[in-house]
Amino acid sequence: MQKKQTSKLSLQQKLRKYIIGCGLLWLMCFTGIAQAQNANQEFTYDEFLGIVKKYHPLVKQANLIVSASQAKLLKARGYFDPKISADFYKKRFDDKEYYNLFNGNLKVPTWYGVEFKAAFDRNQGEYLNPENYVPEDGLASIGVSVPIGQGLWINERMAEVKKGKLYRQLGDYERTLAVMDALFEASEAYLDWKQQYEKVMLYERFYHNALERQQWIKKAIELGELSPIDSVESGIILKTRKLERDQAELKLTKSRLHLSNYLWAADDIPLELSEKMVPEENLKDNMLDVLGINPMATEMNLENHPKLNALSTKIDMKEVDRKLKANKLLPKLRLNYNYIAAPNYFNNYNWDDYKIGASLSFPILLRKERAEVKIAEAELNNAQYGLQFQRQTLQNKVRSKYAELESYQSQMGMNMDLIADYKQMLDAEVRLFELGESSIFYINTRENKLVKAKVTQIELENTYFLIVADLYRALAKI
Known part of the structure; x- marks a missing residue:
């Protein structure tokens, strides 16, 4: 044991x-x-x-x-950049110069849809359209184009800039x-x-x-x-x-x-x-x-x-898009005024030398515009x-x-x-x-x-x- x-x-x-x-x-x-x-x-x-x-x-x-x-x-800001353009047309046939047309212009858009313009025309030729007759030294003009109604308080250019600023914040x-x-x-x-x-x-x-x-x-x-x-x-x-x-x-x-x-x-x-x-x-x-x-x-x-x-x-x-669509319910009316004069006489303003114009368009039923506003609101x-x-x-x-x-x-x-x-x-x-x-x-x-x-x-x-x-x-x- x-x-x-x-x-x-x-x-x-x-x-x-x-x-x-x-x-x-x-x-x-x-x-x-x-x-x-x-x-x-x-x-x-x-x-x-x-x-x-x-x-x-x-x-x-x-x-x-x-x-x-x-x-x-x-x-978006580029929509407000000044724009310069020029056109030149010439026709010559059978030893004849039918016409020689030159047009240059400068457009400066501003915030509220107002657009300033300056232009110069010089036209020559044996068969020139009477509408295009200008002094021998050419014809200069300065003017303004103003929207009344649609496009005055807001337009595509204004909307794009506003949205561009918002895009920067969103980024x-x-x-x-x-x-x-x-x-x-x-x-x-x-x-x-x-x-x-x-x-x-x-x-x-x-x-x-x-x-x-x-x-x-x-x-x-x-x-x-x-x-x-x-x-x-x-x-x-x-x-x-x-x-x-x-x-x-x-x-x-x-x-x-x-x-x-x-x-x-x-x-x-x-x-x-x-x-x-x-x-x-x-x-x-x-x-x-x-x-x-x-x-x-x-x-x-x-x-x-x-x-x-x-x-x-x-x-x-x-909201910017909605305001833009609502603005299109207004009639599209634009007034144009241009003072014209030969370059040598441009300093002497003459009220009788001008060119004016107006354009108006307005859909009667506004079905498209009203639908776009409702879509934007929705x-x-x-x-x-x-x-x-x-x-x-x-x-x-x-x-x-x-x-x-x-x-x-x-x-x-x-x-x-x-x-x-x-x-x-x-x-x-x-x-x-x-x-x-x-x-x-x-x-x-x-x-x-x-x-x-x-x-x-x-x-x-x-x-x-x-x-x-x-x-x-x-x-x-x-």
Whole structure:
């Protein structure tokens, strides 16, 4: 009896030595991993966003929106550019000069549809039309053309300039929104890289743990202290851990390459993320500060939000179109007056030398014009309703994102408690195994639940980060 107890005690001592040895090796493995991480260079989220904002082509494309809107304004102002033109016609047949006609003119449009004109005519020939007779030195004229009714208070040129100015404002708002979308896409890539990296580190640690456990179990079997089936059980979990690690490493490689799509240097040179770079470890503590988000706020100030400002600007543009269409309900009447005189006598004004004219047109039923006004009013009302809907939608989205942040913070806290509980259960199972009251199967079962809880924690944190990034995009404050 004494000998049997001594043998059982010896078995427990040996198992304890194996387990302690495994723990020491696992600790050395952790130390090696930590040292390897310290040898790597941390690539913070703030640094990453700085690179994207400065060099990424999507951000540069967003800047082109402003350039295009400025070009539209320049084009609209071009409708008010002075215009010079000249016409020359000559006919000669059978040694006779039938006519020699020259006309040059300068037109200067102004804001309210008034147009100033200056012209010079010089015509010669044996068969000149009497209408084209002018003094030998030519005939000069200056005059003005004034719209009465349609085109006086607003016309196509005025409308284009007003819309051009609005296009410039719209370009600034759309640029901001485009940059926010680019930063959100880049943030998704960074956060996925961080998630896959942490999963690789997790599976790597537990793989080494399973490897060391397999080694001391084999030694225990050789000593006759464990049955061969325990080696099969521990081998299954070792292969599982290796498979999980290899799959995670593949996803990490893909996420690293995807993240490289957002890394550019000056002169549009693409970069590739080095394997020595590691994501920011304390991102959960720093992300809100990096993005300038107040976690205590639940509402947002919509006064200067670029999306709503863009919609308001589009409404203003539709209002310009509506006024232009409404102006076409008026009769089109234009009066012209030109003072004419020979160049030598131009300084002596003579009221009797002039050329006047008037043109009038007016559709009787105005069906086309009235229909265009109704269409413009319907589009304007539709845009106003859309603005109201977007304002409420945006406010509710921000509220929901803040609620999600609070919920996921609570979920992460609860899951950390689960991790601590699973760790405690695993430690207890190991102690029972040391006393010969448990098995490798139960240890693996406890460990699987711990690994699953840790993976869940990584995924919860990733979802939390994505919510923060989406909230940043919704707030649209670069």
